[in-house]
Amino acid sequence: MSADDSPDQTPFSLLAVLAARYPEWTIWFGEATGHWWALPPHDRGPGEFIEAPTVKELVESIEALKARPRIPYQTGGPPPGTASGRLPAASRPGRSFR
Numbered sequence: 001m002s003a004d005d006s007p008d009q010t011p012f013s014l015l016a017v018l019a020a021r022y023p024e025w026t027i028w029f030g031e032a033t034g035h036w037w038a039l040p041p042h043d044r045g046p047g048e049f050i051e052a053p054t055v056k057e058l059v060e061s062i063e064a065l066k067a068r069p070r071i072p073y074q075t076g077g078p079p080p081g082t083a084s085g086r087l088p089a090a091s092r093p094g095r096s097f098r
Helices: 011-021 055-067
Strands: 026-030 035-039 050-052
Touching: 011 026, 011 055, 035 055, 050 055
Parallel strands: none
Antiparallel strands: 026 035, 035 050
16 A cells, blocks of 8 residues: 555545555544544454554554454453453443542
């Protein structure tokens, strides 16, 4: 991809190029952060979320992730990387502890 972060290219035009190149990915530009973000296709785990300060780094990260072998993400079991899937009580949604 020849898209770079030159001043004459807006995030919207770059986003169109990225969407065409990676249609299975959800990609956006965070105006508040000034960074590029990408969520992989559903067959990748949710831990594969990508953040990059430039389009070039985002593309490099996506390509590196695509080159790695897929480890299927299974719903219903413990999150990847945890032994039991247990979370601290304070991290459970809807709970507040004082």
